[in-house]
Amino acid sequence: MKNLEVCLTPALLPLFNIEGSIVVVIDIFRATSSICYGIENGAEAIIPVAEVAECAAYREKGLDYLLAAERDGKVVDGFDFGNSPFSYTAEKVSGKTVVLTTTNGTHALHMSIKAKRIVIGSFLNLTSLCNWLKQQPENILLVCAGWKNNFNLEDTLFAGAVAEQLKADAYKWDDATIAANDLYQLAQHDLNVYLKKSSHGERMKQLGIMEDIDFCLNVDITTAIPVLEGEKLVKLH
Amino acid sequence: MKNLEVCLTPALLPLFNIEGSIVVVIDIFRATSSICYGIENGAEAIIPVAEVAECAAYREKGLDYLLAAERDGKVVDGFDFGNSPFSYTAEKVSGKTVVLTTTNGTHALHMSIKAKRIVIGSFLNLTSLCNWLKQQPENILLVCAGWKNNFNLEDTLFAGAVAEQLKADAYKWDDATIAANDLYQLAQHDLNVYLKKSSHGERMKQLGIMEDIDFCLNVDITTAIPVLEGEKLVKLH
Numbered sequence: 001m002k003n004l005e006v007c008l009t010p011a012l013l014p015l016f017n018i019e020g021s022i023v024v025v026i027d028i029f030r031a032t033s034s035i036c037y038g039i040e041n042g043a044e045a046i047i048p049v050a051e052v053a054e055c056a057a058y059r060e061k062g063l064d065y066l067l068a069a070e071r072d073g074k075v076v077d078g079f080d081f082g083n084s085p086f087s088y089t090a091e092k093v094s095g096k097t098v099v100l101t102t103t104n105g106t107h108a109l110h111m112s113i114k115a116k117r118i119v120i121g122s123f124l125n126l127t128s129l130c131n132w133l134k135q136q137p138e139n140i141l142l143v144c145a146g147w148k149n150n151f152n153l154e155d156t157l158f159a160g161a162v163a164e165q166l167k168a169d170a171y172k173w174d175d176a177t178i179a180a181n182d183l184y185q186l187a188q189h190d191l192n193v194y195l196k197k198s199s200h201g202e203r204m205k206q207l208g209i210m211e212d213i214d215f216c217l218n219v220d221i222t223t224a225i226p227v228l229e230g231e232k233l234v235k236l237h
Numbered sequence: 238m239k240n241l242e243v244c245l246t247p248a249l250l251p252l253f254n255i256e257g258s259i260v261v262v263i264d265i266f267r268a269t270s271s272i273c274y275g276i277e278n279g280a281e282a283i284i285p286v287a288e289v290a291e292c293a294a295y296r297e298k299g300l301d302y303l304l305a306a307e308r309d310g311k312v313v314d315g316f317d318f319g320n321s322p323f324s325y326t327a328e329k330v331s332g333k334t335v336v337l338t339t340t341n342g343t344h345a346l347h348m349s350i351k352a353k354r355i356v357i358g359s360f361l362n363l364t365s366l367c368n369w370l371k372q373q374p375e376n377i378l379l380v381c382a383g384w385k386n387n388f389n390l391e392d393t394l395f396a397g398a399v400a401e402q403l404k405a406d407a408y409k410w411d412d413a414t415i416a417a418n419d420l421y422q423l424a425q426h427d428l429n430v431y432l433k434k435s436s437h438g439e440r441m442k443q444l445g446i447m448e449d450i451d452f453c454l455n456v457d458i459t460t461a462i463p464v465l466e467g468e469k470l471v472k473l474h
Contacts, residue, residue: 008388011248015387150252151245153412175390175436182423183416199412 003139004171006159006180009146010108022138023115024129024162026122027145028154029204030083031070031105033122033216035233038088038098040125040222045097045232048106052076055101066093068100073207085215097232108145109228115141120226120233123158123191123216128223130165132236140171142180153183153198157191160184191217240376241408243396243417246383247345259375260352261366261399263359264382265391266441267320268307268342270359270453272470275325275335277362277459282469284336285343289313292338303330305337310444322452334469345382346465352378357463357470360395360428360453365460367402369473377408379417390420390435394428397421428454 007016026032035046047065049055055069056078069075070082081087083102100106112118116138121129133140142162144155160180163173173181187194192214204213227236244253263269272283284302286292292306293315306312307319318324320339337343349355353375358366370377379399381392397417400410410418424431429451441450464473 008245009249011252012246012387015248015385147412148252150249150411151413151416153416156416174387175384176388178434179388179390179393179416179420183419186419186423197415 001170001172002137003174004163004166004177005140005174006142006144006156006163006176008144008151008156008176009149010111010143011149013111013143016141017139018112018114018141019116020139021115021141022117022119022133022136023112024119024121024133024140024142025105025109025112025145026142026155026158027102027105027108028122028158028216030085030212030216031100031102031145032120033124034083034085034088035100035120035226036122036124036222036224037085038093039226039233039235040224041088041090042094043088043096043098045234046226047097047099047232048109049099049101050106050110052101055079055099058099064096066096066098068098070102072103073203073209084209084212086212104145104147108143112143118228119236121158121162123161123219124222125220125225126161127165127220129225130162132225133162134166134169140166147199154195156180157184157187157194161188238407238409239374240411241400241403241414242376242378242411243393243400243413244378244380245388245393245413246381246386247348248386250348250380253378254376255349255351255378256353257376258352258378259354259356259370259373260349261356261358261370261377261379262342262346262349262382263379263392263395264339264342264345265359265395265453267322267449267453268337268339268382269357270361271320271322271325272337272357272463273359273361273459273461274322275330276463276470276472277461278325278327279331280325280333280335282334282471283463284334284469285346286336286338287343287347289338292316292336295336301333303333303335305335307339309340310440310446321446321449323449341382341384345380349380355465356473358395358399360398360456361459362457362462363398364402364457366462367399369462370399371403371406384436391432393417394421394424394431398425
């Protein structure tokens with residue numbers, strides 16, 4: 001029987017068999033939502049990098065890349081944009097390559113680098129992602145980016161939403177998957193209301209990016225599945 | 238406002254301000270349940286040690302100590318007993334000092350050593366513990382021992398049960414506390430049924446210690462609060 005496991009924060013990744021799994025990286029507010037939206041909107045590629053300096057270094061390369069850097073929820077000074085989904089519209093990213101570094105999402109991605117395959121999940125592409133996952137013979141590991149290596153609710157809820165769609169299939173769930181799915185069942189009828197009580201919701205409100213939050217909780221408005229090929233996230237074909 | 242935080246596994250402890258908090262160590266199956274039971278039943282002290290060798294070393298000291306060692310759910314060969322609560326009856330431990338090492342619980346305890354104060358929680362002493370916690374001016378950090386540094390359901394549910402009792406008081410909850418409390422609310426009417434689906438329940442069934450599980454889910458059958466003083470867990474006065 002295949003495993004379906006949830007890694008609640010990147011700090012716990014050393015406990016999992018990454019090599020034998022398909023990893024879904026989850027950073028709902030906002031990196032993976034924006035990546036899904038950007039790839040859907042025709043971005044040629046999104047290159048996730050760990051450090052702001054690494055992102056800035058692309059400026060020297062003389063390429064026509066968009067540079068995006070976020071730290072602590074804000075666009076880093078001197079960059080084109082951060083990780084607001086509204087920066088990833090077709091108008092802005094179609095045909096372009098974006099270099100992106102974020103507080104949590106790109107960290108989780110780099111920590112998962114040994115996976116058989118890394119794909120990107122968000123509520124935006126939920127059902128499309130799950131339909132693809134069901135067809136894969138490998139174990140599945142859902143990696144929540146969390147907040148600075150700690151647990152957060154929104155990424156866990158999304159892991160629970162994936163588990164919900166894979167329920168009819170024969171996976172062996174670990175405790176974190178059971179918990180994530182139970183929390184999702186509680187929250188699913190109004191994710192936004194449920195998340196209002198979360199720490200991140202509070203943080204977002206203070207940052208004045210409530211519209212971003214609302215957008216990131218749209219379910220199934222995209223179908224593209226971003227997949228890591230080499231150093232680039234591209235559309236899965 | 239005071240913080241009420243849940244550390245879902247010892248691997249996440251570096252993320253918390255341990256020094257400024259009262260830490261409650263939680264290892265429901267079975268270390269902290271057995272410690273609560275042993276102290277209630279008149280054990281003079283329980284000395285938690287990290288390693289089996291450390292526990293064995295007490296044999297050389299010529300003291301009248303009981304030596305208890307558990308690894309992977311089983312009593313280690315050559316030891317008086319492990320961490321089954323039925324080894325901690327008044328008949329066996331009254332007036333005695335027990336030296337104890339376990340897979341998860343003693344690890345979590347040693348990782349928390351810098352706390353302002355370390356107390357031991359389990360369903361057995363839930364209300365007594367919470368009544369005492371409410372009177373403390375410090376932040377509270379509930380540390381789930383988990384299973385080999387990963388998340389587990391039973392310790393998380395207990396953290397949620399503590400949160401439930403502290404709800405009327407003004408604490409600031411982190412996301413993990415919210416999640417733990419929501420899961421507890423789902424499970425509270427029959428903890429045993431809820432935990433049957435957990436990985437640890439499965440593990441325990443295979444080890445043939447279902448009676449231990451049932452016992453560890455008894456709520457409020459003791460009132461003693463074990464507290465760490467120096468290297469010893471003793472009854473809080």
